[in-house]
Amino acid sequence: MSWEVKTMQSGTSCSKAPNPWWNAALLRKNATRFWPIWGAYGAALLLMPLLLLTDGLNRRPPTVSYLSESILVMACPIGLVLAAVFSILAAMAVFSYLYNPRSVGLMHALPIRREGLFLTNYVSGLAFMVVPQVVVFLLTLGVSALLGAVPVGALIQWLLSQVCFVLFFYSFAVFCAMFTGNILALPVFYGVLNFLAGGLYLLLNQLLQQFVYGYYGSYIMERAAYWLTPALVFYRAGEVAVTGGGGYRLYGLHIILLYALVGLVLAGAALAVYRRRSLETAGDVVSVRWVRPVFKYGVAFCVAVTLGQFLYFLFGGVLPGGIWPMLCLILLSGLIGYFASEMLLRKSFRVFAKSWKGGLALCLVLVGACCVMDFDLLGFNRAPSADRVAAVQVSGLNTWPSDDASNASFYLTDPEDIQAVLDLHSTIARERRELQEGLISGLNNYEYGEYNQERLYLYYEMADGTSLSRRYELPLYLADLSDPESITAQIAALAGRWDLVEGQYFNKIPGDAELVEVSIDRVFDTATATYNSVIADTEADREALLAAVKADLAAGRIGKRFLFEDAERRSTCYTANLRLIFYRSSTVLDEDGKPYDRSWDGRVEISLQTTATETLRCLTELGLIDDAHILVTHDQDVSEYETRAETNAAGEAEEWVIRAADEALPAEAAPRTP
Numbered sequence: 001m002s003w004e005v006k007t008m009q010s011g012t013s014c015s016k017a018p019n020p021w022w023n024a025a026l027l028r029k030n031a032t033r034f035w036p037i038w039g040a041y042g043a044a045l046l047l048m049p050l051l052l053l054t055d056g057l058n059r060r061p062p063t064v065s066y067l068s069e070s071i072l073v074m075a076c077p078i079g080l081v082l083a084a085v086f087s088i089l090a091a092m093a094v095f096s097y098l099y100n101p102r103s104v105g106l107m108h109a110l111p112i113r114r115e116g117l118f119l120t121n122y123v124s125g126l127a128f129m130v131v132p133q134v135v136v137f138l139l140t141l142g143v144s145a146l147l148g149a150v151p152v153g154a155l156i157q158w159l160l161s162q163v164c165f166v167l168f169f170y171s172f173a174v175f176c177a178m179f180t181g182n183i184l185a186l187p188v189f190y191g192v193l194n195f196l197a198g199g200l201y202l203l204l205n206q207l208l209q210q211f212v213y214g215y216y217g218s219y220i221m222e223r224a225a226y227w228l229t230p231a232l233v234f235y236r237a238g239e240v241a242v243t244g245g246g247g248y249r250l251y252g253l254h255i256i257l258l259y260a261l262v263g264l265v266l267a268g269a270a271l272a273v274y275r276r277r278s279l280e281t282a283g284d285v286v287s288v289r290w291v292r293p294v295f296k297y298g299v300a301f302c303v304a305v306t307l308g309q310f311l312y313f314l315f316g317g318v319l320p321g322g323i324w325p326m327l328c329l330i331l332l333s334g335l336i337g338y339f340a341s342e343m344l345l346r347k348s349f350r351v352f353a354k355s356w357k358g359g360l361a362l363c364l365v366l367v368g369a370c371c372v373m374d375f376d377l378l379g380f381n382r383a384p385s386a387d388r389v390a391a392v393q394v395s396g397l398n399t400w401p402s403d404d405a406s407n408a409s410f411y412l413t414d415p416e417d418i419q420a421v422l423d424l425h426s427t428i429a430r431e432r433r434e435l436q437e438g439l440i441s442g443l444n445n446y447e448y449g450e451y452n453q454e455r456l457y458l459y460y461e462m463a464d465g466t467s468l469s470r471r472y473e474l475p476l477y478l479a480d481l482s483d484p485e486s487i488t489a490q491i492a493a494l495a496g497r498w499d500l501v502e503g504q505y506f507n508k509i510p511g512d513a514e515l516v517e518v519s520i521d522r523v524f525d526t527a528t529a530t531y532n533s534v535i536a537d538t539e540a541d542r543e544a545l546l547a548a549v550k551a552d553l554a555a556g557r558i559g560k561r562f563l564f565e566d567a568e569r570r571s572t573c574y575t576a577n578l579r580l581i582f583y584r585s586s587t588v589l590d591e592d593g594k595p596y597d598r599s600w601d602g603r604v605e606i607s608l609q610t611t612a613t614e615t616l617r618c619l620t621e622l623g624l625i626d627d628a629h630i631l632v633t634h635d636q637d638v639s640e641y642e643t644r645a646e647t648n649a650a651g652e653a654e655e656w657v658i659r660a661a662d663e664a665l666p667a668e669a670a671p672r673t674p
Contacts, residue, residue, distance in 0.1 A: 021116045030124035034093040041086045042132030045162075048074050049140040056147040067144055068154035068248045069240060075161045075250065076238025083129065083165035084231065088190045090125035091173035092183060099183040101282045108279060118274050122174060122267060129166045133159060157250050161238065164256045168230060168263035175266040178273040179291055181284040196302075197228030203305045210309075211323055211373040213432050214381045216457065216471035230259060285344045296341045300362055303337025304330045322440075327370050331363050338362050381432055383425035384468060389460050392421050396457035396471070399495050399561040401573045401607035405504040408495065408561075424490045425458060428472055431487065438475030449565045450478045454491065478564045492563050498556040505553065505604050513582035513602065518542045520608070520624060522576040524632050531575075534624045541622050546580065548618035549606060558612035570634040574608040578615070 031038075052070060056062040097103040107117060137159045144150045176189045201221055208215045226232060237252025250256070273288060281287035286295045308330035312319070319325040338359050342351040372378060395409035412418055428435065442451045454476055460468040480488035495501075518536040525532055536542045552558040562569035583601045608615065608631060619625045 020111065020113045021119060023110070023112050023116060023120045026112075026117075026120045027124050027127075030094050030121065031127070034090075034124075034128065037086060037089050037093055038128035038132055041082065041129055042135065044082055045079075045132055045136040046139070048136060049143045052140065053143045053147070056143070062147050062149050064149045064151050065247060067147070067149050068151040071140070071151060071154045071158050072240045072248050072250060075158045077235055079158075079162050080165055080231070080234050080238060083162065084169045084194070086129055087125075087166060087169035088173045088187050090128045090170060091177050091190075092186055093128075094121040094125040095174065095177045096183060098177065098277075098287075099181055099186075099282055101280075104279050104282045114275050115271065118271050122270075125174070126166065126170055129170070130163055133162045133166070154248065157253060161250055161253065161256050164260035164263075165234060167260045168234075168266075171263035171267040171270070172230075175270040175273075178270045178277060179286060179288050181281045181287040185285050194231055195229060197225045198232060200302070200305075201225030203309065206309060207305055208373070210326060211370060212380055213376070213436055214428070214470045214472050216469045219467065219469075233259065284347075292345055296338065296345060296358070297362065299341040300334050300338035303340070304334030304366060307333035307336065323370065323374050327367070330370070331366055334362055334366055335359050376429075376432065381425075381429040381470070383422045383429060384460060384462070386415070386419055386422055388462050388464070389418050389422070390463045391461040392418055393459040393461075394421060394457070394494065395459075396455040397491065397495050398454065399563060400565060400569050401562070401577075401609075403505075403577055403605045403607040405501050405559055405561065408501060408504045410494070410497075410500045420490070420494065421458065424487065424494070425470070427485070427487055427490065428456075428474070435472075435474060435487075439473055442475040442477075446477070449567075452476045452564055454563065456491070476563055478566055481563075488563065492561075495561045495563065498553075498559070501559045501561060502553045505559070505606060506550075509582050509602055509604065510584055513584040515539075515542050515546055515580060516583045516601075517579075517581040518545050519579050520576050520619070520631075521579065522574075523625060523629050526628050526630065532629075534629065536622065536624065542580075544618055544622065545578070545615070548614040549578065549580075549612075551614045552612040555614075558606065558609050558615060560609060560611065567635075570638075572609050572611065572633070574610070574631040574633055575637050576608050576631050578606045578608055580604040580606075 048071065051074075052067065055070065056067070059066070097107045108114070110117075112120075137155060140155060140158075141150065141152075144155070172194070173186075173190050176193060177186050180186055180189060201224075204221070205217060233252075233255060237250065237255040239251040240248050241251040243249055277287060286292045308326065311329045311333065312326045315329075316325070339351060339355065342355045342358075343349055373380075391411065391413045393409060393411050395407070398407055400406070412421065439453065442453065445451075452475075454474050456472045456474055458468075458470045458472075462468060474487060474491070476488040476491065477486075478488075480486035481492060483489055484493075518541070519533050521533045522531045523534050524530075536545055549558065560572065562573075581601065581603050610616075610633065616625075616631075625631060
């Protein structure tokens with residue numbers, strides 16, 4: 001008597017079927033059941049040959065170059081958007097059985113291995129889009145032949161790009177499908193994960209600018225976000241570029257191919273997850289156990305940085321200053337995201353009693369991270385050592401007067417100049433707290449002309465080839481100009497360097513450019529009490545003025561920069577600006593060897609100052625300014641404006657008295673003369 005018990009062979013590993021790795025009947029069923037997907041996708045792609053035919057018949061004869069450009073333009077973004085949308089629809093369709101307990105049990109009872117189910121369904125969904133692409137490729141080839149110009153290279157590039165788009169997005173959609181048991185959650189996961197890196201970069205960049213004084217941006221984080229946002233990469237790679245022979249090609253076809261290989265890797269990873277997926281998770285938001293804490297805390301973090309900043313944007317105007325109000329909103333938003341994700345995972349609203357410890361841990365982590373950033377425990381603002389810096393670019397300062405040197409950018413390589421910038425950086429790091437408080441209280445506690453807020457950009461080129469960037473919002477005080485150790489005095493010394501300022505005016509003008517026009521705006525006409533512009537008519541006058549301006553610049557008599565609208569600035573700077581326009585014309589050859597004219601014009605604008613003795617002498621000798629046509633300083637302009645206002649008011653009052661007498665109005669109704 002035998003006690004051996006015969007057991008049923010597992011449906012997930014049965015190999016008695018004719019081909020346990022493939023099921024042709026399932027493939028045919030998917031094709032007939034989900035025909036609206038591949039039918040709609042094919043119909044959308046058919047627009048390309050139809051548009052080419054219509055446009056080609058109106059352009060006889062169309063050239064290969066024209067058809068190539070038209071075809072490649074349709075590859076992106078139209079083809080990219082279609083691939084992204086229909087990929088998720090195809091994945092939802094062919095793997096829809098995973099999201100219903102009855103259907104998932106039925107499918108896995110078939111005599112086919114899990115690998116066979118996955119492969120059959122994966123190929124089914126992929127065929128929904130690749131087959132229409134091939135059909136449209138052949139139709140477009142026929143239309144091109146009918147029009148008499150066959151752009152074979154462009155058509156191959158189009159087909160290759162569309163297949164690669166689909167291969168990546170569909171594989172990514174299938175990969176997402178393996179981690180959820182809810183069909184409504186699948187498109188949400190797919191959409192969020194496609195743009196998660198780019199969105200997080202923008203949010204974290206904004207958050208770090210709030211918490212970390214001096215933070216400007218991270219090149220590494222920016223590039224990582226770019227490469228982890230495939231839609232953005234494909235859009236850039238799908239741009240049409242012109243080849244040397246006048247043809248057209250896709251700018252980044254090699255990048256598109258690389259992401260297609262990544263799609264194959266994602267498909268392999270999806271198969272690995274599918275082989276170990278528990279069938280009982282149908283209906284769960286997250287079907288893989290070890291992914292659940294990642295989902296829970298990931299949702300909490302994303303909601304914290306997104307909703308927290310949104311609430312601060314809405315209510316920041318009524319909240320006290322500092323980072324702690326924002327931290328409170330971030331904590332509140334993080335808890336909302338944490339408990340909401342816990343409810344989704346547990347399918348219940350009763351989660352607080354069992355999950356409060358995780359919420360507390362989340363809050364502690366967020367508070368700790370904010371404290372590290374706010375107290376600069378990692379030394380973010382610490383200036384680099386001088387031996388590590390090869391060069392530094394200083395920019396962002398907005399100084400007076402308003403001309404071409406207002407937003408100067410200095411590129412410094414001299415060790416002494418670099419050390420001066422490092423000393424300034426060290427002072428900023430040391431006085432970080434005082435500077436932040438000054439930004440909050442300065443505008444309310446100081447009069448106009450005594451206080452100013454400036455933005456300072458520091459971009460270091462390090463000796464090892466890396467870079468370091470910082471951006472500081474700085475409160476500057478007029479009273480600190482007398483203290484050489486103050487930040488205000490150090491910035492004023494840097495912004496007032498004659499040798500640096502001089503190059504800001506003419507560094508963008510080519511040496512062979514011709515000076516074609518010189519004019520001075522806001523010259524005051526004493527006879528009419530109006531401002532007018534005057535122009536240097538002859539070439540000799542223009543050249544004389546240019547030589548005078550350069551002489552004053554070299555001697556430091558013009559171009560002086562001011563950080564404040566103080567008395568010195570108002571009494572030194574005229575309201576008039578000297579405008580010099582340059583022009584250069586040259587003949588170059590195009591791709592076909594034909595010459596064409598390539599002209600260039602540029603403008604230099606310099607604010608005139610009372611110290612520019614050579615320029616003022618030249619203007620007087622040329623007769624552009626005289627006793628009847630004068631330059632006025634800002635102080636004189638304000639005085640003249642007030643005088644005219646008083647005169648106009650007195651005249652209006654006198655006119656009113658005369659009219660009132662004529663009309664016999666009561667005298668007490670007449671306005672008083674100011």
